[in-house]
Amino acid sequence: MxxxxxxxxxxxxxxxxxxxxxxxxxxxxxxxxxxxxxxxxxxxxxxxxxxxxxxxxxxxxxxxxxxxxxxxxxxxxxxxxxxxxxxxxxxxxxxxxxxxxxxxxxxxxxxxxxxxxxxxxxxxxxxxxxxxxxxxxxxxxxxxSRELPNLKQDGRKVIGYRQAMNLPEQPKSLIVVGSGAIGIEFAYFYNSIGTQVTVVEYLDNIVPLEDEEISKALFRSLKKAGINILTGSNVESVDTSGTGCKVQVKTAKGTETLEADIVLSAVGVxxxxxxxxxxxxxxxxxxxxxxxxxxxxxxxxxxxxxxxxxxxxxxxxxxxxxxxxxxxxxxxxxxxxxxxNNIPGCTYCSPEIASVGYTEKAAKEAGYEIKVGKFPFSASGKASAAGNKDGFVKLIFDAKYGEFLGAHMIGANVTEMIAEVVVARKLETTGMEIIKSVHPHPTMSEAIMEAAADAYGEVIHL
The missing domain is CATH 3.50.50.60 (FAD/NAD(P)-binding domain)
Incomplete structure (x- = not known):
């Protein structure tokens, strides 16, 4: 043919x-x-x-x-x-x-x-x-699913994402290695339905590609939900010879042994x-x-x-x-x-996170003088009515020309809100244009307008 x-x-x-x-x-x-x-x-x-x-x-x-x-x-x-x-x-x-x-x-x-x-x-x-x-x-x-030399997947006790969504029975305990989107989403899912979950992350922050404020906020939320999180830690070996898994983890305090029914390797693709x-x-x-x-x-x-x-x-x-x-x-x-640099990233845990463009750190490293605005969902009428007051919207603008450099969100349904920013950045919209674009009330999306207003000293509801 x-x-x-x-x-x-x-x-x-x-x-x-x-x-x-x-x-x-x-x-x-x-x-x-x-x-x-x-x-x-x-x-x-x-x-x-x-x-x-x-x-x-x-x-x-x-x-x-x-x-x-x-x-x-x-x-x-x-x-x-x-x-x-x-x-x-x-x-x-x-x-x-x-x-x-x-x-x-x-x-x-x-x-x-x-x-x-x-x-x-x-x-x-x-x-x-x-x-x-x-x-x-x-x-x-x-x-x-990427395999590490010291974390070989056997498909039963040490698994990848594919096995994680098709297990024959719910594990009582789970260790998730890696805290990118895949690792965090599975950690959230299993913790929510009653599995004891530990997340091991090699770097100092979970969801390490996100803005540091988002990372720290998600860390607090997941810890509050009962997930044990070890950052700056590395899995050295996994012993699967017993009924479960014994995992040697090197942390800043030394090496400790963690035990779990299953280890999920979520260290990328x-x-x-x-x-x-x-x-x-x-x-x-x-x-x-x-x-x-x-x-x-x-x-x-x-x-x-x-x-x-x-x-x-x-x-x-x-x-x-x-x-x-x-x-x-x-x-x-x-x-x-x-x-x-205008590709949105989303992680569907609870609270959700969504981002696009420069983080605050990356914008400064790129040489921009920046304006940063934030608006917490605790000040949002819609979020209060829905019972989803956790989280905030953070926007970053170039102080000189008003260029929309980046957006970082944590909260309910923020994965549905990020597209507004992607389109705005594609159209080279400025901070003031966001402020003067009337957003419907009451909605979670108002937080974008309010965060922009905060960056320029015009915020109303804070």
Whole structure:
């Protein structure tokens, strides 16, 4: 079969690229070795949010009396929680199947490998091999749970994110190694449903990519919820010979032994670049990632790469944006290169955190003279009415020109609020323009306007 484009991998980068290509008139095929939608849809973004929603519902019922509602009792049916999560993921995967048919994209199931001469070789489940040709090939093979030498995953006692959302029974105790978005979300979920959770973070702050004030606020909130957090600490070894796990952790105070039923390794993702033909074709890589130009073209004519295997943030929405940009360039359009400093990051624990742009520290290091404004949700009428007064919005502006440098939020539903800032920064909106944009009352989003006003000495409700 001859195609204009073959996409290898059907995650949020691959399937979005395939759909956009079809819209632009390219004869397109997509190759997938497991399930349409990739890791994000089947074992990442979507099913974890389903688990977190179950945890939130459990928390609602446990605190129903705070809202004047009497609930006799509540308990967690762990297998049912897992089943619901898997059902949500399965439904979304079927939705991708529909989109492939709707957009007349050929779906080829199997394991792909690129070869010279614009050939893609696909090994099918029965072992047979078929070859396809295309003028253009996009590699969108994603990533997998990263393994540390001293933290080898066995899939039973030392697990990655995939096993963490499909355990046969709820563990009584869990050690989470790593406090990025994946680690914190699982720590929140399991703690909320009654598992004793310890988080071990190598760096001095949890969610270390976030603004330090956000990190410290989340630390306090999670500690208050009962999660044990060890920062500046390193897992040296894990003994799984007994019924559970004995974990040697080096802290500032010395080495201590922690015990838990299960250890979750959440120390990042590793790009899937092995065994896909890169060396055979001559595609250049650096530090485990494929090298591309701003439109995701590799050094090999007709071969492109997007998503977790290239240099941008390993996030679903980044992969989707890269796929669209890449395909539009292939089709002869003139897309604008992605600004990686205007990519929102979200962590869906409770309280949620969301951010975009410069942290306060990074803005100062970049040489900006800054104005900083903050507004706490404790002063928000909507937050008070909803019973979600924890957290705040922090905005950072360039003092000279009013440029919107960054936003950092912690609180209920802030992952839904951050898009306003992304759009504002894209449009080069200034602080004063945010202040003079009337926000609806009562809403949580008013905190953005109020934080901007605070930066310029015009805040009303503080």
């Amino acid at each position: 001859n195609y204009d484009l073959i996409v290898i991998g059907s995650g949020p980068g691959g399937y979005v690229a395939a759909i956009r290509a079809s819209q632009l008139g390219l004869k397109t095929a997509i190759v997938e070795r497991e399930s349409l939608g990739g890791i994000c849809l089947n074992w990442g973004c979507i099913p974890t949010k389903a688990l977190i929603k179950s945890a939130q519902v459990f928390e609602y019922t446990n605190h129903a009396a705070d809202y004047g509602i009497n609930v006799a009792s509540s308990s967690v049916d762990f297998p049912a929680v897992i089943k619901r999560s898997r059902g949500v993921a399965d439904g979304m995967s079927k939705g991708i199947q529909f989109l492939m048919k709707k957009n007349k994209i050929d779906v080829i199931m199997g394991t792909a490998k690129i070869k010279k001469g614009n050939v893609t070789e696909v090994k099918q489940a029965d072992g047979s091999i078929k070859e396809y040709t295309a003028k253009h090939t996009i590699l969108a093979t994603g990533g997998r 590793t790009p899937n670049i092995e065994n896909i033909g890169l060396e055979e074709v001559g595609v250049k890589t650096e530090r485990g990632k494929v090298i591309t130009d701003p439109y995701y073209k590799t050094n090999v004519e007709g071969v492109y790469a997007i998503g977790d295997i290239v240099g941008g943030q390993a996030l679903a929405h980044v992969a989707s944006a890269e796929g669209i940009t890449c395909v539009e360039k292939i089709a002869g359009h003139h897309p604008e290169p992605i600004n990686y």
